[in-house]
Each structure stands twice: as C-alpha cells, then as structure tokens.
Amino acid sequence: MTSLTDDQLDRYARHIVLREVGGAGQKALLAAHVLVVGAGGIGCPAVQYLAAAGVGRLSIIDHDQISLSNLQRQPLYGTGDIGAPKAETAAAAVARLNPDVAVAAITEAITADNIAPLLADTQPDIVLDGTDNFMTRLIVSDACVAARIPLVSAAIGMFQGQVGSFYGHLPDAPCYRCFVGDAHDADDCDTCADQGVLGALCGLVGSFGAMEAIRAITGFGEDAKGKLHVYDGLKPDMYTMRLPKDPACKTCGSLAAA
Ligand SMILES: [Zn+2]
Numbered sequence: 001m002t003s004l005t006d007d008q009l010d011r012y013a014r015h016i017v018l019r020e021v022g023g024a025g026q027k028a029l030l031a032a033h034v035l036v037v038g039a040g041g042i043g044c045p046a047v048q049y050l051a052a053a054g055v056g057r058l059s060i061i062d063h064d065q066i067s068l069s070n071l072q073r074q075p076l077y078g079t080g081d082i083g084a085p086k087a088e089t090a091a092a093a094v095a096r097l098n099p100d101v102a103v104a105a106i107t108e109a110i111t112a113d114n115i116a117p118l119l120a121d122t123q124p125d126i127v128l129d130g131t132d133n134f135m136t137r138l139i140v141s142d143a144c145v146a147a148r149i150p151l152v153s154a155a156i157g158m159f160q161g162q163v164g165s166f167y168g169h170l171p172d173a174p175c176y177r178c179f180v181g182d183a184h185d186a187d188d189c190d191t192c193a194d195q196g197v198l199g200a201l202c203g204l205v206g207s208f209g210a211m212e213a214i215r216a217i218t219g220f221g222e223d224a225k226g227k228l229h230v231y232d233g234l235k236p237d238m239y240t241m242r243l244p245k246d247p248a249c250k251t252c253g254s255l256a257a258a
Contacts, residue, residue, distance in 0.1 A: 008026070011100075012054055020220035029053055029054050029218060031056055034059075035127045037062075037131055038129065039060050039064075039074075041197065043086075044075055044077070048210075050214070051098045056100065058101055058104070059104045059122050061110060066085075066089060104122070112142075115140060115143040125216075127150070128213050134184030140176075142177065145255075150165065152165055152213050152216065156202055156205050160230065161205035161231040162229065166179075167225045171245075172257050174226050175252040177249050177250070201231075208231075212224055
C-alpha cells in the first residue's frame, strides 16, 4: 500500500493519532469502496462523513430529485439544488469536500433485478443502506448476502433511529431479513413522507451509519457483527442488542453453522 502524502498526513491527522485507527487504518479507508444506497436524510450525513474521512471510493445511488421539503434534513443540498438529481448533487459535494475520494453517482432506482449486477460491477467493500422503505432494504440485504458484502443498515422514523451491522454471508451472523422477517417484502410505505422526522435525527443516525462503516473498514473497537442499536430521541435513550442468525431465514439460514 502506498504511503500517505504530506497533505494526507495533515488532513487525516486526527484519525492517525487515534491508536485504534492510525496510519494503517487511514490507508485502509483510502483503499476502501463504500456504496451508499439512498442520498436522502441518512445518506447525506453518511456521505459527508465518509468523504471527509477519506474513504477512497464512494458510489452513491439515488434515483430521486431534490425537493424543497428535503432540505430540512438533507444538508448536502441547498435551495439552488431543487430539481437536481440527488446522486449527482451529492457526488459534486463529495468532490468539493475531498479530492482523495473517487466518487460515482448512480441515478437508477434499485430493483430486485438490477441490484446484483450493480454490486458485481461496482464491487464495494461495504454497503451502507439509508433507504426509506422495507422493500428496498430487503432487496439490498439479500443482494449483499449473495455477494458476500457486509451491510450497514440505518433507518429512521419520527423520533427513533436504528443502525445495524449485518454479515449474513457468515455462518454465525444475521442478515437484515433475519431481523425483520419476510412480511415487509411488499411493503414500501414506511417512508418519512407521511410519517415526519426531525432533521437532526437523520444527522445522528446517518453519522452513526458512517461510523459503523468506518469501524468495518478499519476494525477499530469491538466487533459489531449482528449488533443493532436503537436510539429513542424522545427520552433520549439508546440501547443495543445482538441479533441472532435465524436458521429459518430464507436468505441466509442455509449458511448457518451446524
Ligand atoms: Zn438472514
């Protein structure tokens, strides 16, 4: 792996002085490719922190355009961006934030048919899913298990946020489907369009998602496989649980350790 330039030693100095990250962790970040699904309330802060952290390659998928009602919680975008594609606008923001990051914008809508070829083409090390409905999250999770790619899933609703690290391709770790089951396969209506959400909650949960992607890349701290963190913004309070692999899961159950 090539050594860090003087500018990089300066830019990432506050990472490098962390014993748990160090120069090796920073090089791992610069060599990593994270695919962010959804450049909305969760994707915006996640992309912002992943780009600033020097993740060397970012792919951003979103088929939507920026609307006025997005701006309350999607601070990569400004009033002048209304009507522009989210993925491309987010990619332009990344280019402005950090020249170390090679960024690609993908403006396709995720479907069960295109996600597998998309992962095969782009070959990310980690997928960070910040989409706003169960159907897409399950499609993304199933494809990650098949492609053996770790998934950080981050979701919000009103005052609650959830972040989980899913490694369903491993014999002892759950996938997202082990957690939510099959009932949501046709359920695309838990969006914040009708629910409402506090903008700052998106910042918190999206940054948390970026944190867990960075943990997966650099290996700092404790093992997060199968951990789900639930934040209650009303109290406020947070708790963490370790989810089991479901041997009956139709996506990853067959991979369970005997
Ligand atoms: Zn599973």
